[in-house]
Amino acid sequence: MSSQCPTLRAAILVVSTTAAKDPSTDAAQATLRSVFEQDGGNQWMVAETQIVSDDSAEIQRQITLWTEPVDAGKDVINLVVTTGGTGFAVADRTPEAVSPLLHKQAPGLVHGMLSASLAITPFAMMSRPVAGVRHNTVIITLPGSPKGAKENLQAVIKTLPHACLQAAGANSRTLHSGGVKKLEQEAGLGSQGQAQAQAHTHAHTHTHSHHHDHGHNCHRHTHSHGHSHGHNHGNLVRLTSENPKSNDPSLGPSRRHRSSPYPMLSVDDALSLIAKCIPSPTTTTAKVTPDLVGKVLAQDVYATAPVPAFRASIVDGYAVVVPPSGHLRGVYPVVSTSHATSSSNLSPLKEGQIARITTGAPLPPGANSVVMVEDTVLITTTKTTHQTTGQEIEEESSVEILSDDIVKPGANIREIGSDIPLNTLLLPSNTLLSPASIGLLSSIGTQSITIYSPPTISILSTGDEIVDPSLPRELSLGEVRDCNRPTLLSAISQLGFTPLDIGIVSDKTNHLETTLRKALRQSDIVLTTGGVSMGEFDLLKPTIERSLGGMIHFGRVNMKPGKPTTFATVPVKNNDGTKTEKVIFGLPGNPASALVTFYLFVLPALHQLAGITPVGLPKVPVVLGHDFPLDKSRPEYHRAVVTVSKDGRLLATSTGEQRSSKVGSMEGANALLCMPAGPEALKKGERVEALLVGELRSDLA
Template sequence: MTTLNEFSRCVAQYDPHALPVSAAQAIVREWATPVTAIERVPLRDALDRVLAADIVSPINVPAHDNSAMDGYAFNRAALATGASTVDLTIVGKALAGHPFAGRVEAAQCVHVMTGACMPADCDTVVPQELVERGSGTATIRFAANALSAGANRRLAGEDLARGHAALRAGRIMRASDLGLLASLGIGELSVRRRLRVAFFSTGDELRSLGEPLDPGSVYDSNRYTLYAMLRRLNVDTLDLGVVRDQPAALEAALRSAAASADVVLTSGGVSVGEADFTKQLLQTFGDVAFWSLAMRPGRPLAFGRVWSGAHPGLGLPALFFGLPGNPVAVMVTFYQIVREALLRMSGATPQALPLIHAASRRAIRKRAGRTEYQRGVAEQGANGQWHVTPTGSQSSGVLSSMSEANCFIVLGHDEADIAEGERVDIMLFDGLI
């Protein structure tokens, strides 16, 4: 069996000391295999779940030809007489849910409302605002060149034809999708089971909310940030709290997490500090692809697998992401490395996060040879052009910079210093954070 470490060494640009972000993403993508379990859920419970199979429409939508607006339905032959105006006699009315059942002759029309079935022999609708109708009369007149034959008619199956795929497997169900399936009469569907993610923070200095702060201690913010980001992805979470810098405690937490979850996330404990024991433990019962990225913030980041047993291959496996301890680095690495993996493991088909070009309002210092994700405030001018301003200190410990910002300024691996006014890529937080 090929190990993660062996696989990683075959990836282009592999560098165990400073792996490029693109190479790290490629490695993670290869090993993020979807969960296989499927469950049936009612339509109302399907929001944000991942569709497990294609849904084929059992009916045409709309079911019948219908009027696209309020007006008068008639046969297109009335437009081909060569006269400059068209005069028609009204023979009835059609409302949505109440069709007109009679026949319509060549010089006749039916008053129709939006959504009403098209009467037999009618294929064109003239909007009521284009017609002249005297008070108390049963005739209408309009200019022959006011519309073309077949105008303002919606065809049966125009939105969705019977037998065609309405939604594809791997789709994350949105509000509009629930409405679409309801329009097809579908009240239950198959979805992938939710991904299970266990997470905890490491460090003797960390305190949970409600605990007193001793000298040198700080409140643990990373678990709350991770919980919120995971909740956005609609996964099942298992919060294992704060684990002290003790090998036995860390080993027990990792084994317990591997036994209970598909993915294990930790924050802190993956650098080269004397009290960072994760690396030596994973050499015993794990398989690690990389420990360090050419990335700022987020250089110390571990990715691999852990098992609940005493050795690799024994017990239950889980993918492992060892995130940095600094709060901003936790968020950056989660969104740039972890997020796509969790979506793939959930069975979804991830879409690349869009990048927008913006002019930088300030000069930005940047060292080539690493990818940087600086925090910025982006705004769009009246001319439609985007501009971005970095949010002051870019220290990975300044979490307030994330709250102030509305985007990442994405500076590529080979880019160097950015001059004021130079264009950069930005990734907006809206819909992400």
């Protein structure tokens, strides 16, 4: 096979918290490279290497990035080998991280590695390798010790080219032409070759783990120390359960969870997790235009020019030269005119002369004060030709100043930089740009500024029963018109963000996976509705964990409505090839639940990505306008109308029936009342907090 096989691309993933902190401690990577070079028959190129901590999310994230489907003509990773984390120590979690990612199992490769190892030592049975195929890539897990990793890889490396070619889509009929003997001959195998391979291979599992747990932290780092040679050392305690937690759809409905495996988080804890996991906002350069209103400034802006840039009159009147006495009463010749227009040839003004001047016009050189036109009387005129029309007009030739008061220098003058001095801080970073902000920037001639890049958000609805509302036909039994997507698209646009309409996705894993991948590549946040509960067709959580290699940070929230709200992060390769992590919010399918949880959880994430502070809805204290029943077990976000009463209080009244499927409960609502759980109703006149989703109204009654 070596003469026919193209060069295959391999990636090595070292799983070791110790090596992640200090790469110089890793010896396995160099050892595995030597196996590919010396035993790989010149068929391999190690194209990628990476070191990650003993953490399931980090392992899954890196493997997912390497094994995502690539466009035709681009290089695919044919083989991923991991080393480390396959023993019995508390922190050894590589098999648990890799198994959910595999689309096809490869027990034969596992058997080959274990058989070769068991020929050397019975402790090989303490190793826990897994192998299989994800998309077009073969994945195998090796022990952490360089010696054990080398001998396990040597046991299977001659068969791996054949496996990789098949996984990459090669024609099986062509590959198998000539029979098994030919395949063995081309691979340098056969019964004798296999026996020799087993004779010099033994399994030596030695894993180092460094594990630190922060509970529901976004990166879920864990901390403990363990060395495994088939047994544990020390008194170690398992701190976290392994992903995935969701149903495996391939096992059928009888094997699904009967109750949610996700812990019930409080709303505050859920919001805290979101804040930790949302990526930092990115920045971009933008031209100063009215379109920037609502965007957030990412850098301080300083005045690069004073405003005004010249001494200007703040009234219509006459520019004068105030004598030392300050007395100006008398008749003066009008020797020039200064209008609020571009001018570079103003004649100097001398004491005893005046110049007619309009508001905003520059003062002639020498002038040091302006007398208002109301304090003067026209004495004489002269005929002259209008500069624009060419018509003959009467022009002022002398004017009497009537003021008996002392005229002070600087009166009625806007000095240079009196509005905006040069180099002063004009707008600080994190300013939410308003129309006045655009005016300020324009006044100093700022052409472009640095802003936080506005996030984009993709919206999709899930469910075979969902029908696009634009279809002009009667519904069949069981069908439901999609109102969530239009509602959320409208809400996002109203808030000043850019929504992308992905449409409706059927309850099929492959369809959902493909659609989510596309949405993740083209947006910062993906927002789904439906498919997050406990039904056999609720596929969002399994798809995120098992197909996308993502991590679900919470899958239930202690609230009403919206208990099954889901928040996850997924490793993604963008269309430009850069690697990053994107966010998925899975909102409930019931209309009221979807909109309430959007305002409560998605809006703060959008604000954080956009650089807007404070994040989320504004909160105000309100007085209950009537008795409100409480849910006995869960805090409720009650849809309500808040008005400003005649005595200045904020008065809250319910929109009525609060059933989560009743979209009408949000119609007219401008607030969500934060109601505690409890056995009895809250009485009229009691105070609660309200989150404002709309403008306050006045009580005109």
